[in-house]
Amino acid sequence: MASWQWFHRLGSPKWLSGTIDRWLPWVLGLGSVLLLVSAIWGLAFTPPDYKQGNSFRIIYIHVPTAIVALAAYYVMAIAGAVSIIWRMKVADMALRAIAPVGAALTFLALVTGAIWGKPTWGAYWIWQDARLTSMLLLFFLYLGIMALHDAYQNSASGNRAAAIMSLVGTVNIPIIYKSVDWWSSLHQPATLKFTEESTIATEMLQPLMLAIPGAYLFFIAAVMMQLRVQIARNEKNTRWMAERAAQ
Amino acid sequence: MSSNKPQAEAALFVAFNALLIRDLHVYFRSRGTWLNPLVFVLMVITLFTLGIGPDPSALSNHASGIIWVVALLGIMLSLDALFRADFDDGSLEQLLLSPQPLYLAVLAKVLAHWFITGLPIVLASPLYSLMLGIPADVIPVLALGLLVGSGILSFIGAIGASLTVSLRSGGLLIALLTLPLYVPAIIFGSQFVQSAIEGWPLMPTFSMLLGLLIGAIVLAPIAIIGGLRLSQDT
Numbered sequence: 001m002a003s004w005q006w007f008h009r010l011g012s013p014k015w016l017s018g019t020i021d022r023w024l025p026w027v028l029g030l031g032s033v034l035l036l037v038s039a040i041w042g043l044a045f046t047p048p049d050y051k052q053g054n055s056f057r058i059i060y061i062h063v064p065t066a067i068v069a070l071a072a073y074y075v076m077a078i079a080g081a082v083s084i085i086w087r088m089k090v091a092d093m094a095l096r097a098i099a100p101v102g103a104a105l106t107f108l109a110l111v112t113g114a115i116w117g118k119p120t121w122g123a124y125w126i127w128q129d130a131r132l133t134s135m136l137l138l139f140f141l142y143l144g145i146m147a148l149h150d151a152y153q154n155s156a157s158g159n160r161a162a163a164i165m166s167l168v169g170t171v172n173i174p175i176i177y178k179s180v181d182w183w184s185s186l187h188q189p190a191t192l193k194f195t196e197e198s199t200i201a202t203e204m205l206q207p208l209m210l211a212i213p214g215a216y217l218f219f220i221a222a223v224m225m226q227l228r229v230q231i232a233r234n235e236k237n238t239r240w241m242a243e244r245a246a247q
Numbered sequence: 248m249s250s251n252k253p254q255a256e257a258a259l260f261v262a263f264n265a266l267l268i269r270d271l272h273v274y275f276r277s278r279g280t281w282l283n284p285l286v287f288v289l290m291v292i293t294l295f296t297l298g299i300g301p302d303p304s305a306l307s308n309h310a311s312g313i314i315w316v317v318a319l320l321g322i323m324l325s326l327d328a329l330f331r332a333d334f335d336d337g338s339l340e341q342l343l344l345s346p347q348p349l350y351l352a353v354l355a356k357v358l359a360h361w362f363i364t365g366l367p368i369v370l371a372s373p374l375y376s377l378m379l380g381i382p383a384d385v386i387p388v389l390a391l392g393l394l395v396g397s398g399i400l401s402f403i404g405a406i407g408a409s410l411t412v413s414l415r416s417g418g419l420l421i422a423l424l425t426l427p428l429y430v431p432a433i434i435f436g437s438q439f440v441q442s443a444i445e446g447w448p449l450m451p452t453f454s455m456l457l458g459l460l461i462g463a464i465v466l467a468p469i470a471i472i473g474g475l476r477l478s479q480d481t
Contacts, residue, residue: 137430140426143423144420144424148410148420151414151416156480157413157477157478160473160480161411161474161477164406164410164474165406169427175431176428176431178431179430179435183434183438
């Protein structure tokens with residue numbers, strides 16, 4: 001089963017720790033460069049929007065964080081599924097590592113969305129926008145999973161509970177999103193729909209195409225750093241960790 | 248072998264019925280279990296009217312939302328008791344060890360709990376609909392929506408209850424876990440009442456509520472079983 005070797009290797013905290021050490025500078029470096037270039041390009045060199053003026057430029061933070069925040073939940077749920085099915089220690093650590101990063105990104109997406117809402121809609125918070133409301137619910141799901149983790153004295157049980165909860169959330173996210181969409185469209189005709197994303201001009205889209213992979217890389221780097229802490233905490237009594245610390 | 252099969256099937260439902268009847272007996276003997284959520288719902292609705300003000304039109308405008316949120320809170324707060332006593336006295340462990348399928352056992356336990364907490368809230372709904380000035384011809388619709396919706400709330404909430412049963416302080420954590428999952432139920436539930444008040448067609452929202460209930464009955468026990476199994480690890 002040579003094809004499964006990568007998967008079995010992934011289960012070894014020692015191998016993973018070494019891999020993180022090797023990859024982290026590259027991921028973090030490339031991610032930072034992409035984010036920096038796209039931010040400068042987006043803030044200084046793209047033309048202002050004909051309707052929103054300069055306020056649209058927050059799109060280069062808002063859209064990447066929102067996309068990655070949602071993707072992070074699914075990555076976390078996959079880690080939860082792996083933890084339940086194969087009982088891999090590393091999957092539990094990954095779940096623990098992703099939750100705070102995902103919650104922080106969701107929070108950032110909410111804050112930037114509210115800041116963007118003020119000049120465009122005239123209010124920081126508009127319930128009519130289904131995406132804003134479902135992001136808030138996603139934030140609550142993250143917080144619930146983190147609270148569940150912390151509530152258990154026994155970390156093995158806490159990991160299992162969080163894994164089950166993350167899978168329950170996965171089933172529910174599409175239902176929640178659809179129902180919020182239905183709810184907001186029924187209360188208010190879609191006059192405030194954002195259409196920038198689909199009708200966005202190419203000059204505005206190019207920096208965004210850099211910012212999205214940049215945000216993904218930044219997310220991976222942040223999870224790697226969190227994961228390294230989790231590994232150090234869980235494996236502190238092993239011999240390889242003692243050897244590594246002695247170096 | 249073939250002659251044993253009907254017997255085995257019959258035995259499944261014997262266990263289901265036995266557990267259902269046993270739980271109902273336990274609940275009926277402690278009056279607080281079924282009375283407290285009901286009293287809680289009536290009290291919170293009274294507080295809502297005091298907070299909003301006595302103006303009947305303002306009250307009836309918000310009535311469907313208030314009733315649904317309050318019913319949701321009443322059911323959610325009672326959920327901590329769903330597995331707690333069985334966990335404390337060890338009968339939950341015996342249930343997990345028994346050869347009967349856990350799926351049916353979980354269904355029986357949640358159903359018994361719904362009979363005691365969800366159903367009284369549904370049956371009392373005409374009373375607090377009148378308190379909030381909901382038109383009399385809408386009350387049956389509200390009760391029907393609550394009947395389906397309280398089932399959704401019980402099954403989804405039981406996931407939170409099973410995940411927190413081995414923790415000393417589970418109450419607030421259940422709320423944190425289940426409230427985001429309750430969003431679809433409350434949206435379609437209060438929409439159902441609103442549709443009846445406005446004279447819109449009822450079937451779309453009702454079929455959504457039924458669909459949510461079916462999904463919850465089929466899928467929630469899987470997560471509940473996982474939660475109950477891990478409660479025995481600690």
